Amino acid sequence: MDALRSIRPYLIDLSLRENPVGARIGQTLADKLAILPRLRAFGFSNILLGTLDYALPDEPEVDDDFMLYLRDHQIDMCGCFAFTDIGIAQPDGSFTPSPSLLKLQAYGVPNTLHEIYLSKAGMRGQYDLATLFRSLPASIQWLNDNVRGDAGAKPRILINIVDGCDAFAESPETVFSVLNLLAGLPIEGVSIEDDRGTYLPFQVGAYVAAARVFLPPPLKILVHMHAGAGFENASVIEALLNGADGAWGGLPKRAAIIGHASLGELIANLVRVGNPHMQDYQLDQLLPLASGLQTLDENEPVPDDLPILGRNAYRLPLSFFRQQADRFMDLVPEAIGGEYRYRICPVVSDPAVIAGRLAEVTGHPADFFPVEVLQQMIRLMRRDLRAGRRIVYDDPESLMELFERASPA
Structure with a gap:
C-alpha cells in the first residue's frame, strides 16, 4: 500500500x-x-x-x-x-x-x-x-x-x-x-x-x-x-x-x-x-x-455495468453498497467527478434506494415519499415475483405505477 x-x-x-x-x-x-x-x-x-x-x-x-x-x-x-x-x-x-x-x-x-x-x-x-x-x-x-x-x-x-x-x-x-x-x-x-x-x-x-x-x-x-x-x-x-x-x-x-x-x-x-x-x-x-x-x-453509451466508469458503477441497488469517503479502500463517485444515483432491483432495493429513484424520476426530494409507502412498494415487488410477474420497476413508468399501487387510496 x-x-x-x-x-x-x-x-x-x-x-x-x-x-x-x-x-x-x-x-x-x-x-x-x-x-x-x-x-x-x-x-x-x-x-x-x-x-x-x-x-x-x-x-x-x-x-x-x-x-x-x-x-x-x-x-x-x-x-x-x-x-x-x-x-x-x-x-x-x-x-x-x-x-x-x-x-x-x-x-x-x-x-x-x-x-x-x-x-x-x-x-x-x-x-x-x-x-x-x-x-x-x-x-x-x-x-x-x-x-x-x-x-x-x-x-x-x-x-x-x-x-x-x-x-x-x-x-x-x-x-x-x-x-x-x-x-x-x-x-x-x-x-x-x-x-x-x-x-x-x-x-x-x-x-x-x-x-x-x-x-x-x-x-x-x-x-x-x-x-x-x-x-x-x-x-x-x-x-x-x-x-x-x-x-x-x-x-x-x-x-x-x-x-x-x-x-x-x-x-x-x-x-x-x-x-x-x-x-x-x-x-x-x-x-x-x-x-x-x-x-x-x-456513438453509443458506455456499457452500463462497466466498473468505475459505467453508468451502473454508481447507481445504488442497496444502501449497504454505498461507498464512503472516510472508509478504507472506498472511492466515492464525487472523487472522480460523478455522483450517486439509484437503481431499482426488486429482490434487494431498500426504502432509501426506492426513495432516491423516485426523486430522480419525479423531481421531488427523497424525504417527500412516506416510509410506509416505500415499504409497501417492497412488499408488492416481492408479491409480483412470487406470482410470476417480471416487471422492470427501474423504468419510470413502471416505478410510478408501483408507487400508485402502494399509496393509500
Whole structure:
C-alpha cells in the first residue's frame, strides 16, 4: 500500500489512438483537434498522437492528417509521442529507416514508442534475431540524429515490446539478451505489452521484476495490458508493485480488443489507495471526460455495468453498497467527478434506494415519499415475483405505477 501511495506513475495517454482502434466509428481530424487540449487540461503531460507503423503506409490515416495539422499550424507538440517501428540494418552496416521513422521526422513529433517483436511468431516475416540486434541500435541512433525532441533535446525513446509477455514465456533468455543490449543504449526505457490480455497478474509481475534487473533506474519500465481474460487492472497493479514506473493507455476503457487497463481506471484506483500525486489531474473531470470520449468513439453509451466508469458503477441497488469517503479502500463517485444515483432491483432495493429513484424520476426530494409507502412498494415487488410477474420497476413508468399501487387510496 505504501508503494502504491507513493508512486508518481509515468503515464502516456492514448485516448487519441488506443480507444479509436477498437471503436465502431473512431475519430475524425476535427475530433482529435478538440480532444488534445482537453487531455492537456486534464493533466496529461505525455500524450500519444497516433500510429505511424501501420499497414499500407502509402495510404495515410487520420493520424497522419492530425500530426501534419499540428506541425503546419505550429501547435505545441511538447510531450507528444507516436508509434514507430525499426528500420533495417544490413550486415554491411547500411541502414534503411522505416516509413514510420521518416514520417516521425517529417511531422515533427518529438518522441516515440518504438515497437519491436521478440517472439518467434512476432518476428516471423519481419526480421530474425540477428537482424534485430543489428537494427535496434541503428534505429535508436537514427532517431537521436534525426528527430528533434522536446524543447530541442534528444527524443524520448521507449522501446515497446509488443509481444512482451509472449516473448518472456517463450524464451526469457532472448528477452534478457535484448534488455541487456537496450540498457546500454540512449533510450528512456522499455514498455511491455500483454497484447491479448491472457497472462495472469503474477506472471506479469514476474516479467516486470525480471526486466527491472536489466533496466535499473533511471530507465523506465511501462506496461500496457489488454482485457482479454479480465485480469488487466490487477496486472497493472502487480506490475507497479514489481518495479514498473507506469503504464500507457487511453483514458476510457475501450481498446483494441474488448478493453484494456485504462488510465482512467488506474488513476481512480490510485485515488482509492490515497495516492496524493493523483491530485496532479483534474479528478473532478475524470468520469465525465472518460465516458464522453468513449461515447464519441462508439456513438453509443458506455456499457452500463462497466466498473468505475459505467453508468451502473454508481447507481445504488442497496444502501449497504454505498461507498464512503472516510472508509478504507472506498472511492466515492464525487472523487472522480460523478455522483450517486439509484437503481431499482426488486429482490434487494431498500426504502432509501426506492426513495432516491423516485426523486430522480419525479423531481421531488427523497424525504417527500412516506416510509410506509416505500415499504409497501417492497412488499408488492416481492408479491409480483412470487406470482410470476417480471416487471422492470427501474423504468419510470413502471416505478410510478408501483408507487400508485402502494399509496393509500
